[in-house]
Amino acid sequence: MKTKTHDPGTPLTLSRKALALIDKAELTPQEVEWLNQETISNFRNHVNPGFLEYRKSVTEQGQHAAIEWRASGPNTLIDTQGREYIDCLGGFGIFNVGHRHPTVVKAVERQLAKQPLHSQEMLDPLRALLAKLLADITPGDLQYCFFGNSGTEAVEAALKLAKAYQSPRGRSAFIATEGGFHGKSLGALSATSKPVFRQPFYPLVPGFSHVPFGDLAAMEARLKAHAEQGDPVAGVIVEPIQGEGGVIIPSDDYLPGLRRLCDEYGALLIFDEVQTGMGRTGKLFACQHSNTTPDILCLAKALGGGVMPVSATIASKKVFSVLFDNPFLHTTTFGGNPLACAAAIATINVMLEEDLASNSAEVGEYLLDGLKSLARQHPSLVAAVRGRGMLQAMEFHDNTLGYAFAKGMFDQGVLVAGTLINAKTIRVEPPLTLTRALVDKVLKRAKLVLDQMERNHTPESPDTSETRLAVNA
Template sequence: MSRTITSERYAEVFDYTQKVLDLIAKDEISKEEAEWVTRQTVDNFREHVNPGFLSYRKSVTKDGQFAAVEWKDAGPNSFMDVNGKEYIDCLGGFGIYNVEHRHPKVVQAVINQLNRQPLHSQDLLDPLRAMLAKILAEITPGDLKYAYFANSGTETVEAAIKLAKMHTGRTTFISTTKAFHGKSLGALSATAKGVFRKPFIPMIPGFRHVHFGDMEMMRKTFEACTLVGEEIAGVILEPIQGEGGVNLPPENYLKQVRELCDEYGALLILDEVQTGMGRTGKMFCCEHYGVVPDILCLAKAFGGGIMPAGAVVATEEVFKSFFPNPFVQTTTFGGNPLACAAAIATFHVLIEENLLDRCVEMGEYLLKGLREAAGQHKDKVQEVRGKGLLIGIEFHSDEIGYEVSKGLFDNGVLVAGTLINAKTIRIEPPLTITYDEADRVIEAFAEVLRLLK
């Protein structure tokens, strides 16, 4: 049954919007206002967003109550819920907050651009996009040179797939098991998680999945596809699998994949949406392994934790497929001035504050402390692994990981599972995490393990 939108309904919406705008304008809110925000959030998720989120969020809410409603950043490496409880952020928005929460320089760059011009005309040449593209050409490895800008990681993967198809004239791609590349249909075709794929099968045709780290299987797939006339357009990989469980590649694996791509005339696409921007102790994770891709995908921390932003960077030889018609791959908001200002400021901060070295230092410290804590509980913890500040803790079962995640949450430390799976949880804080905060994380982890039956 259709409903008529009356003047009274508009008046109700106006009053509701006014109340919300008044609330977000306040530095502090009262207990009664916090209760109203909590009720509105839970009710509206149930009735208008997706009730499934309530069951999911309940797994990290004390006593099964829907009380944890986030409200504001509480510091560079933490946030506060609407009731005033503070959490050390060891989830980092799945890798968004590399340069901390609300870094002043990133915030100011966005404000400065906002005061000048929030969005571009879509017709005139926008300067910040050009300047950011130059920065990427200077700071990315090898001869990566041209950039296309998007709003998210999945959009960058979509663009990379299209670019590889255009350049090679081929349609077959190799991805890996446990890979995560996004959930739009093209990116989902490269993603390996069955629970995300099954409802939307058939996927985009041409994608093959091989075991991550298995070079023999990779080579045999190349050989088989070539024999049947389905030559490989590209291999898409995360240098370290984030969502799949913080899986590090075997020694020389990435170099061997690079050589195999060269042998067969295929492109190497590296998805550094999560591993890029200093997360592993290098600006881009591929630098650890001495490998340069033909196409590099960036997002998450690319916007400095302030703006949604992503980029595809490619060599001139590959990117020139987009030259004849630059409108073959565009997005209205990709490369907008606010996002570009945030990304430019993010690179500035990463370099100025020497956050790559800090990431190495704090990553080694956290890994050592977490491993020592886990060493007393080998019946619960299978492995602690990682590089830089991308750390995974793998347990012997989902149930143990679930209980540890809840316990850490109750102790004011936010972590997350991988691909909605608690068997491996991630420790992925801002690169600015302090020794004191790292000690509190380690102590909380040790205490939760000690109390776990």
């Protein structure tokens, strides 16, 4: 076995240099060169070399030119070379209030100066205030919150909460949907559908099955079969709009139909709004488009304002009360910490003060109309354009075309990317602060890319990029 040998001075020197770079607003050319080389080397040797292949394929001439440095505005980023990018990816949905919103940054900085993490023994006031805010803005009778750090944690908490509530009632089975994505921990992965993510980790949590998304008849048949077999369903978990599945929007009667079926068969209804929540679809929560309230709602991503990781699992009193007698049944050290709660409180304030959900609906419609017009001009490339609010997608005829579009937009200074479940679909998911002027720039650049692709396109091109696109989410 190879033994590590350490120069005691090297980690100290490296940490000093890293802190010095963090402290700087701008880098010298020599610092840029050093940081780029160090980043590539350390990804290869200490993070994951697989990411280099994926990143290389969307940078110019394979030179790893794009190493992120800072935000240059609410909707733009700059790399170490000083090149600016319009962000139409939004960190996969975390930058709803834009990059470095001053209200969110200020709240975190002020809390950091007082008490970054809580003692675990005394009551922490920001957790209490955030829980009340979420109870006030979420639909229906959702009342109690459990806080975590990520969407996966929110889903895990929801599944455990549903199990705790339903196990005394003899219920343990769960139904999820084909094309759904709920995270990659063992519990959340059991609800996630794509085989390439699931197969290396079998056996997963037992009791999960999947039915087609948007198909109420299939859901009813599965619920009925479970009941007739003496294995009644504990919960049904769905995204109101499938994000990683390719921005798949169900019919208007789907969510109300799920509510009716869950009530009829005694199952809890869990909405995973990790990606669709916080104004993304033109309302604060996507389930509000159909006036449907779940028993449990999962939030994360944008809840922290693009400044802090934070998630929330919100449930009705009836369901959450199973944790009243033993609040330590499901806990987390860092969930609901003061910095995260300060960020989330500020984010909710910004969402309401600036009415960003309305901007998402209005500017999102303008962007969607423009993308649909481009699709009509390039039918041999684009199969469909769809979306709601600022959650949009361009579906190409194959993975190779989708990947070429993402790369072309990157070269034009616009960030977009594929989706984890449906690789030929490119997500367009900008901050909700996007302006019409920036939309015009994005559409102009998208036209340039599509026109170039049209000139280069041969219909019989082999589809070889599925794996890379599946990563490029």
